Amino acid sequence: MENDRLEPENLTRRIHWLMLGRVAIVTFLLGIATLSEFKETELLPQRTLTFYYIIILATYGLSFFYLLFLHIVKNIRVNVYIQTACDVALITYMVYVTGGTSSIYSVFYTLVIIYSALFLGRGGSLITASACSIFYGALLDLEYYGLVIPPYSPLGDLPFLASYVFSRIITHILSFYLMAFLASFVVEQEKRARILLAEKEDAFEQLDMLHRSIVESVSLGILTINPTGKIKSFNRAAQDITDFTFGEVEDKDIKEIFPFSADMLIKRESYSESTDNRSEVLWQTNNNRKVVLGCLLSSLKDNRGEKIGDIMIFQDLTALKKIEENYEKSRRMALIGEMAFRLAHEIRNPLASISGCIQMLSRDLQLHDTNEKLMRIILRGKEQLEFFMKDFLLLARPTPGAPALINVTEIIDDVLEALQFIPDWHEGIAIKKNLWSGAIIYANRTDIRHVMWNLLLNALQAMPAQGTLQVETRKSADDSFPNCLEIAVSDTGVGMNENDLGQIFEPFYTTKERGTGLGLAIVNRIVEYNKGKIKMVSEVGRGTCCFVWLPIYDK
Numbered sequence: 001m002e003n004d005r006l007e008p009e010n011l012t013r014r015i016h017w018l019m020l021g022r023v024a025i026v027t028f029l030l031g032i033a034t035l036s037e038f039k040e041t042e043l044l045p046q047r048t049l050t051f052y053y054i055i056i057l058a059t060y061g062l063s064f065f066y067l068l069f070l071h072i073v074k075n076i077r078v079n080v081y082i083q084t085a086c087d088v089a090l091i092t093y094m095v096y097v098t099g100g101t102s103s104i105y106s107v108f109y110t111l112v113i114i115y116s117a118l119f120l121g122r123g124g125s126l127i128t129a130s131a132c133s134i135f136y137g138a139l140l141d142l143e144y145y146g147l148v149i150p151p152y153s154p155l156g157d158l159p160f161l162a163s164y165v166f167s168r169i170i171t172h173i174l175s176f177y178l179m180a181f182l183a184s185f186v187v188e189q190e191k192r193a194r195i196l197l198a199e200k201e202d203a204f205e206q207l208d209m210l211h212r213s214i215v216e217s218v219s220l221g222i223l224t225i226n227p228t229g230k231i232k233s234f235n236r237a238a239q240d241i242t243d244f245t246f247g248e249v250e251d252k253d254i255k256e257i258f259p260f261s262a263d264m265l266i267k268r269e270s271y272s273e274s275t276d277n278r279s280e281v282l283w284q285t286n287n288n289r290k291v292v293l294g295c296l297l298s299s300l301k302d303n304r305g306e307k308i309g310d311i312m313i314f315q316d317l318t319a320l321k322k323i324e325e326n327y328e329k330s331r332r333m334a335l336i337g338e339m340a341f342r343l344a345h346e347i348r349n350p351l352a353s354i355s356g357c358i359q360m361l362s363r364d365l366q367l368h369d370t371n372e373k374l375m376r377i378i379l380r381g382k383e384q385l386e387f388f389m390k391d392f393l394l395l396a397r398p399t400p401g402a403p404a405l406i407n408v409t410e411i412i413d414d415v416l417e418a419l420q421f422i423p424d425w426h427e428g429i430a431i432k433k434n435l436w437s438g439a440i441i442y443a444n445r446t447d448i449r450h451v452m453w454n455l456l457l458n459a460l461q462a463m464p465a466q467g468t469l470q471v472e473t474r475k476s477a478d479d480s481f482p483n484c485l486e487i488a489v490s491d492t493g494v495g496m497n498e499n500d501l502g503q504i505f506e507p508f509y510t511t512k513e514r515g516t517g518l519g520l521a522i523v524n525r526i527v528e529y530n531k532g533k534i535k536m537v538s539e540v541g542r543g544t545c546c547f548v549w550l551p552i553y554d555k
């Protein structure tokens with residue numbers, strides 16, 4: 001049945017409206033009857049007013065019964081059939097008391113047929129039309145044969161022919177069935193249209209949900225703006241990238257949120273749509289994070305090809321830029337390492353020959369004054385060159401010695417003790433230590449000592465007058481290092497600016513007059529070789545702190 005497709009709540013609501021409409025019509029009739037009585041007009045004959053009141057009171061009583069019965073019996077069709085039967089009976093009684101054959105209230109039958117079509121479908125409306133035909137035809141036949149006499153008849157004592165009665169009966173019966181067919185046809189078409197609309201709405205909702213799921217699931221930030229430049233949509237990725245919520249940017253001007261979009265809009269207007277309107281910008285998020293955004297701005301068009309706004313797609317390229325930067329650095333380091341390895345071997349052999357010859361000459365010759373001073377200069381230069389070549393080889397490839405369990409605390413204590421005997425040490429240096437006793441790692445001892453020597457030496461040389469050299473070790477953990485040793489070496493020296501800080505790990509880059517620029521490059525190389533990471537934090541005039549993270553030995 002078509003009505004079964006409707007939700008019960010919807011049918012119940014319609015029945016309530018039906019009962020309210022019935023009460024409204026009856027109240028209108030009550031008003032006519034009251035007006036006729038008080039104005040003493042002939043709107044209604046005096047003889048029928050009592051019967052009007054009976055019908056009206058019966059309707060009110062039945063309406064209360066219908067409402068109560070609806071809560072007792074939940075079957076909607078039973079309720080509608082009962083109301084239909086009672087309405088047909090009441091209308092027949094109204095037709096009888098208002099003139100029978102000549103009554104104008106027979107038109108109310110059509111109202112019952114119409115609402116029965118709404119609730120009961122074509123079958124119910126045909127049954128109602130048949131009931132109306134039977135009741136109305138029986139009333140007119142009984143009146144024709146004199147078995148019932150209406151209390152009021154506008155025709156008075158004028159006789160009416162059988163052909164007149166028959167024609168009225170046939171006309172009404174035909175109108176009843178015609179109304180039943182038309183009403184049911186309209187109702188069925190309306191139901192089909194509603195079902196089709198519901199299916200289309202469901203398909204549209206599914207398509208809209210799919211569209212939203214796709215837009216919300218992609219890792220690209222997507223926002224749309226209307227022709228006035230106001231932001232109208234902002235997907236989840238856009239919120240994650242920018243640290244803005246949709247509520248914070250909705251209906252805001254895009255230039256207010258993304259100032260760089262002004263140049264993109266100007267570029268888009270200056271060139272054709274086919275022109276690549278991509279750009280990369282350094283931008284600060286709502287949480288003051290600096291990110292590199294790759295953006296693409298293009299026109300947003302409807303299905304007719306008319307522009308309805310703009311769409312901007314953007315992506316956080318910060319991590320990608322970092323990877324590219326690390327790749328480029330690794331590529332340069334690999335090239336430098338290979339060159340250093342080959343160059344060191346080419347220099348090392350003649351240097352060894354020269355070194356041997358010098359040692360033999362210094363042992364066999366008796367040198368005095370100037371010649372002895374020159375020999376010492378040659379030996380010192382030879383040692384510096386050997387140290388430089390050693391660093392050069394270490395930059396190319398860390399020491400290939402076998403790794404072992406080493407205690408970093410012991411290495412730090414040993415390096416700090418050795419530093420006090422070099423020329424850079426002075427009495428103005430204060431040492432603070434906060435060392436973790438469990439600092440055990442699995443690495444090459446020579447490499448780790450080289451790392452600590454360079455870091456502590458750099459901290460010492462950054463304080464030519466006085467200052468505090470602080471060394472801390474502790475257990476640490478983060479997403480990339482779930483179990484690691486953190487080493488922090490800090491000083492209160494001159495510090496470094498942002499430009500120097502960005503190049504400090506580059507080979508041959510140095511801020512010292514006598515530096516080679518290989519020390520921190522070798523440290524970085526060794527730390528990376530041991531699957532660790534290093535970070536330098538500095539502020540001009542306040543000092544520098546270097547953090548090194550190395551994996552802790554795990555059984």
